[in-house]
Amino acid sequence: MEEKGTIGIPKALMFYRFFPFWQAFFEKLGWKVVVSGGVGKKGKIVYFEDSCLPMKLIVTHSVSLKDKVDHLFIPRLVSLHRSYIMCPKFRGAPDIVRLATEGKVSILDETIDLRESSYLRTFLRIGKTLGASEKETKQAFSKAQKFSLTFQKEWAGRINRVPSKQLFQLEIPTPPQKNKLQEISPPLGFESQRLVPALRPGKTGTTEDGGGDKGEGDNLLRVALIGHPYNLFDIDINKDILTLMKSLGMEIVTSDSLPEKEVDRHLSDLSKEIYWSSGREIVGALFHFLSGDADGVIFLTSFKCGIDALLQEFIKRTLKVRGGSCAPFLILSFDEHTGREGMTTRLEAFRDVMDEKKKSQMSKLKVQINDK
Amino acid sequence: MKVTFPHLGTMHIFCKAIAETARIPYVVPPETSRRTLNLGVLHSNECICLPFKIILGNFIEALQMGADTIVMVGSGPPCRLGLYDLVQKIILEDMGLHYRWLTIPPRLTWQAFWKNYEETKELKKELTWKNILLFPYGLWMGWKKMVACETLERLAMKVRAREVKKGETQKKLKKALSRVDEAKTSRTLGEAVQEGKTFLQDTEQDPSRTPFKVAIVGELYTVMDPHINRGVEQKLGEMGVEVTRTSWFSTHIRRSLRWNKNGQASERARFFEASRAYLGYDVGAECNVSIGEAILRAEEGYDGVVHLMPFACMPETTASGILAKVSKDRNIPILTLILDEQEIEGRIQTLLEAFVEMLEWKRKGRSEFQKP
Numbered sequence: 001m002e003e004k005g006t007i008g009i010p011k012a013l014m015f016y017r018f019f020p021f022w023q024a025f026f027e028k029l030g031w032k033v034v035v036s037g038g039v040g041k042k043g044k045i046v047y048f049e050d051s052c053l054p055m056k057l058i059v060t061h062s063v064s065l066k067d068k069v070d071h072l073f074i075p076r077l078v079s080l081h082r083s084y085i086m087c088p089k090f091r092g093a094p095d096i097v098r099l100a101t102e103g104k105v106s107i108l109d110e111t112i113d114l115r116e117s118s119y120l121r122t123f124l125r126i127g128k129t130l131g132a133s134e135k136e137t138k139q140a141f142s143k144a145q146k147f148s149l150t151f152q153k154e155w156a157g158r159i160n161r162v163p164s165k166q167l168f169q170l171e172i173p174t175p176p177q178k179n180k181l182q183e184i185s186p187p188l189g190f191e192s193q194r195l196v197p198a199l200r201p202g203k204t205g206t207t208e209d210g211g212g213d214k215g216e217g218d219n220l221l222r223v224a225l226i227g228h229p230y231n232l233f234d235i236d237i238n239k240d241i242l243t244l245m246k247s248l249g250m251e252i253v254t255s256d257s258l259p260e261k262e263v264d265r266h267l268s269d270l271s272k273e274i275y276w277s278s279g280r281e282i283v284g285a286l287f288h289f290l291s292g293d294a295d296g297v298i299f300l301t302s303f304k305c306g307i308d309a310l311l312q313e314f315i316k317r318t319l320k321v322r323g324g325s326c327a328p329f330l331i332l333s334f335d336e337h338t339g340r341e342g343m344t345t346r347l348e349a350f351r352d353v354m355d356e357k358k359k360s361q362m363s364k365l366k367v368q369i370n371d372k
Numbered sequence: 373m374k375v376t377f378p379h380l381g382t383m384h385i386f387c388k389a390i391a392e393t394a395r396i397p398y399v400v401p402p403e404t405s406r407r408t409l410n411l412g413v414l415h416s417n418e419c420i421c422l423p424f425k426i427i428l429g430n431f432i433e434a435l436q437m438g439a440d441t442i443v444m445v446g447s448g449p450p451c452r453l454g455l456y457d458l459v460q461k462i463i464l465e466d467m468g469l470h471y472r473w474l475t476i477p478p479r480l481t482w483q484a485f486w487k488n489y490e491e492t493k494e495l496k497k498e499l500t501w502k503n504i505l506l507f508p509y510g511l512w513m514g515w516k517k518m519v520a521c522e523t524l525e526r527l528a529m530k531v532r533a534r535e536v537k538k539g540e541t542q543k544k545l546k547k548a549l550s551r552v553d554e555a556k557t558s559r560t561l562g563e564a565v566q567e568g569k570t571f572l573q574d575t576e577q578d579p580s581r582t583p584f585k586v587a588i589v590g591e592l593y594t595v596m597d598p599h600i601n602r603g604v605e606q607k608l609g610e611m612g613v614e615v616t617r618t619s620w621f622s623t624h625i626r627r628s629l630r631w632n633k634n635g636q637a638s639e640r641a642r643f644f645e646a647s648r649a650y651l652g653y654d655v656g657a658e659c660n661v662s663i664g665e666a667i668l669r670a671e672e673g674y675d676g677v678v679h680l681m682p683f684a685c686m687p688e689t690t691a692s693g694i695l696a697k698v699s700k701d702r703n704i705p706i707l708t709l710i711l712d713e714q715e716i717e718g719r720i721q722t723l724l725e726a727f728v729e730m731l732e733w734k735r736k737g738r739s740e741f742q743k744p
Contacts, residue, residue, distance in 0.1 A: 049693025050710070076653055088450040088656040092690035095651050099697050111653060272458040275449040306686040309419030310452050310459055317462040 008069030010061035532609030
């Protein structure tokens with residue numbers, strides 16, 4: 001099929017969750033997909049508004065793409081769940097980008113609101129704007145869905161086995177795991193794709209190829225990395241924390257690997273429902289992993305993120321009020337001034353804390369066995 | 373049972389009136405002070421918005437004074453205001469303070485009604501029949517007092533811009549408001565309003581002055597509460613600026629009850645419609661209204677717009693980015709003031725002085741201003 005033109009996707013915000021789907025969809029429709037590069041150390045961030053770093057980055061990425069593409073794909077993400085919504089800043093994102101690029105590029109800003117319309121219907125509208133017939137769009141949609149499903153199945157392993165810079169270069173395959181463990185299928189995105197995970201690996205740290213340079217085998221610490229997807233995987237935001245963690249011998253499990261049912265279970269007894277879907281995921285995952293499903297929990301947040309600021313306070317206080325033991329917990333807050341060195345020190349210290357805790361637990365266990 | 377409520381502008385006057393008329397025991401939290409803010413700051417984190425901190429401070433002070441039941445206006449998505457109660461409850465609990473919480477639903481729906489029923493079940497045991505029977509009358513008195521306060525405040529805005537002796541209007545307004553506060557029956561209230569009006573109008577005024585017209589837009593807490601905005605309204609007035617705003621209790625109550633008296637709701641709709649030139653979707657809270665109002669005020673020939681927002685406010689951050697563009701396109705000076713817990717009264721004074729000077733400059737034209 002000849003190419004109809006190029007569609008630019010800024011590597012920011014929910015790119016980090018939906019890119020496989022978006023790319024497959026547009027490519028199946030016959031468009032070439034161009035993704036913006038990173039900002040890197042020397043790149044300049046465009047300060048159009050005084051917002052959080054992820055929002056500044058979507059403007060920066062869009063501006064860098066504006067002369068290279070026919071359309072920019074920045075959907076207006078209102079809701080990605082049948083009853084919960086996204087951050088209010090996302091609603092204005094296409095407008096902000098339009099002002100920042102001075103209207104020089106056409107922006108596909110179809111509203112995605114799954115409370116009102118299905119994902120398929122939304123993409124049918126996008127297909128229509130791009131001049132594709134309904135049949136073509138439907139085909140592209142189902143193919144894209146299949147593609148993203150297989151991608152999601154590999155996701156948990158991919159995080160640990162593919163260098164973080166290549167995570168979203170879809171042509172790079174995920175290397176197979178050496179010993180066969182059932183993988184957790186990360187429930188990315190929409191309802192129908194939320195899969196209940198296969199049984200978790202019985203013991204933590206039995207994976208030998210966790211990507212750690214040291215190859216410590218069973219000494220791998222299982223660390224839960226929690227936050228918005230763009231905080232977890234955007235190298236410009238988190239200064240490549242994934243690689244750093246792997247080099248410190250940590251096996252990473254992310255908040256998006258938790259099935260929705262589990263999240264709902266942890267949030268069922270709150271006095272008021274949390275209405276941001278990302279907020280729910282974060283709070284649910286924090287409760288889940290802090291209660292013992294991981295050796296340590298790291299919460300990544302962007303400075304000025306309203307949702308995180310509020311929920312972080314909620315989590316801290318709730319843990320304090322509930323009492324009891326919980327896994328070591330580290331909160332890292334990022335902005336454009338965060339340095340890699342400071343983060344390394346904190347992560348190393350955090351690893352020591354986890355090591356100590358694990359050791360003391362082991363010795364307790366031994367004492368118990370001896371007593372019997 | 374002792375009821376308490378947060379401070380917000382003149383809200384304590386009519387909340388007190390409701391409680392007093394219905395003979396429900398109440399505690400008015402001490403006037404918002406540095407201590408209030410410090411308490412709020414101490415028990416939250418830096419990226420939580422300022423209204424949260426001040427309301428939390430009010431509650432802590434009121435609970436320490438012996439209140440035991442908190443009445444708070446609820447709100448819904450997408451802004452953080454909707455989850456204030458969830459987080460504040462756990463913070464108060466963690467501090468070891470005992471309280472009961474009553475949410476006034478933002479919209480009258482069945483769910484809200486049911487939740488309210490659950491919350492009030494306990495309280496009903498402590499209320500006498502007299503309380504319940506008098507409650508509608510209390511609400512009516514409250515509404516009357518609210519309207520009275522707003523009438524006086526609106527008048528003061530006009531008078532202040534023309535006063536000869538600086539600060540006289542503010543003193544008089546305070547006295548007039550306290551008269552309203554003291555009024556016990558509807559007759560004395562009517563008298564208090566009449567007296568207050570003539571009292572304010574008696575201020576020595578300079579009729580030759582043509583004050584600048586400036587609209588205050590932005591997040592409702594920062595616009596309505598002089599403690600949060602450090603008296604922006606008063607400061608501007610005393611510099612000879614006639615200030616207007618459309619954020620009043622009556623507007624917001626009418627909006628949530630869907631009363632459209634005096635065309636106030638339709639004014640909001642008009643602002644909303646105007647914002648469509650820049651924003652394609654309802655971002656939530658006051659964002660669209662702020663933008664729309666700025667656009668329409670520019671068309672109506674206002675001299676400038678002051679945009680108020682708390683630091684890290686999610687919807688207004690989007691608005692501030694767009695307002696910068698509106699200012700350029702419509703040739704109207706817009707000053708965005710971001711408010712947080714820092715001691716910024718001096719800075720605000722300087723910024724406002726410079727802003728007013730700029731308005732003068734614009735009015736006289738560049739050449740004339742440079743002559744002397």
